[in-house]
Amino acid sequence: MGTFLFQLFSREHPAFVHVPLGLVVCLPIMLVATYRSRYPQTWRRMAFRVALLALAASVLTMASGLYWARMLNLVPPGAILPQVASEGQALQRTLRSHEISAAVGFVIGIISLLILRKSYHEPEKWTWTTASFAAVLLWAGVWGFGSKLGGIMVFGDAETNKAAAAAINAKKNDAEAELPIRALDYASLEPAQTAPFKSHAHGDRLARTWVTASGIDDFTAGKPLPVGSYAVLSTALDAKGTPGPLYMREVKADGSQAFAFYWPRVPEASRAETGGEDYVYWRSPHKSLATCLACHTTTGPANRP
Ligand code: HEC
Known part of the structure; x- marks a missing residue:
């Protein structure tokens, strides 16, 4: 039952990614509010909590993505990254970059969290707030790039779709592909x-x-x-x-x-x-x-x- 639920959850990876991503996108807006508000500490505290929630949600999301990739045999069992045997393996290559940007974004997320904490404890030093703003922007950017790659894997882009259509057509015109x-x-x-x-x-x-x-x-x-x-x-x-x-x-x-x-x-x-x-x-x-x-x-x- 547990595995079944986890499989179900893993297949919905493309939907769940929107939770951590949506939270991270809020962060720069909240930090802008820190400058504009009469209660900057409240905004800093809220930003810290939202960042923490985004990180926690991303752990589940990354686990579901990895599990899904293994279910689809894109990643060998026990491994984390796909094996890219040749540069022609576009899907594996995209998946590798997708996973790396998710991990890099996670590390930037932890750093952002530490800076947010610092800016809360030293509110008079606005440089910390500015630094946290820059960090969360970078965080959102890296995850945004990663999810763009995820979107390409799920929906294809103009190039991969064209290549797939061409392959199907070539096979259709090749009457002897399966039998002489x-x-x-x-x-x-x-x-x-x-x-x-x-x-x-x-x-x-x-x-x-x-x-x-x-x-x-x-x-x-x-x-x-x-x-x-x-x-x-x-x-x-x-x-x-x-x-x-x-x-x-x-x-x-x-x-x-x-x-x-x-x-x-x-x-x-x-x-x-x-x-x-x-x-x-x-x-x-x-x-x-x-x-x-x-x-x-x-x-x-x-x-x-
Ligand atoms: C050791 C040499 C040799 C090898 C290796 C060989 N052939 Fe042949 N093949 C011949 C000879 C000689 C003939 C003429 C008939 C005979 O003596 O068997 C022939 C005849 C044929 C023929 C019918 C007549 C013709 O000239 O086309 C076909 C078709 C053919 N071979 C296909 C193949 C295929 C496919 C392979 C590889 C899987 C192959 N042959 C490997 C020597 C060879």
Whole structure:
């Protein structure tokens, strides 16, 4: 029950931050009132209490933010800051700055509290009041910056939203992002042999080659595949016809080669080839396909091993 309530509370972190933030924003106004009022001590005492309340509320807010970030797997369990593996991880980078500004603001808050106390105990020295005014302004500024970053993480800004939309669009236009659709439809292509052959180059499996109509003549003549055409090698693991991996090689519009390797059901005994995976779909530029280039150096026939 306790954890459940805390989870609920943590998810509302973007709402709760407004409590300490709202309190800190009051402080400069209260200190201006200190100068203008006939009862400056009352304002100083009130400012001290509001600052104390803001600090206390911020402890809860920071705890909820950290807990939330861990729930979302943005911060590893037991850690405080996110791991930023590369500068491309915009969310992690923003979160790191967000957390640092929250912590820096907290320290400035403690200093502000001490100065406020001093200004109350030495009311004749107005420099303390001025110093406290400057401190709380800085405090509000640092937390304001931090919450701006928080807002970007929750709602996005023009830049992150544009990047996210572009990524979704790219995926939508990339019909083969999840499955090698053209390779799977190899039976619609021109068969290059009438019977399977044992392909020593591809794991000694039984194989057949299928080539697009646009490339079959060049392929059988031993010439390079033309731009836009592709070849698929369908394989079987045994004479019973147990399906093996599908290999694909295509020549893209710019004349470069792209490879694909699709093995939806890797038998236990073959998993050493796939790094232990029981399902693989690799597409260029996946690093595991670098081995293809060892033999397929050109768009023409491959070098025999
Ligand atoms: C050891 C050399 C070698 C490696 C590595 C290799 N191939 Fe091949 N590949 C060949 C040869 C040789 C042929 C011709 C058929 C045969 O003998 O198996 C061929 C044929 C093919 C074909 C059908 C015909 C053609 O020319 O396109 C495809 C598709 C293909 N390979 C894809 C791949 C992919 C994808 C990889 C990487 C996962 C790969 N190959 C790795 C040597 C290799």
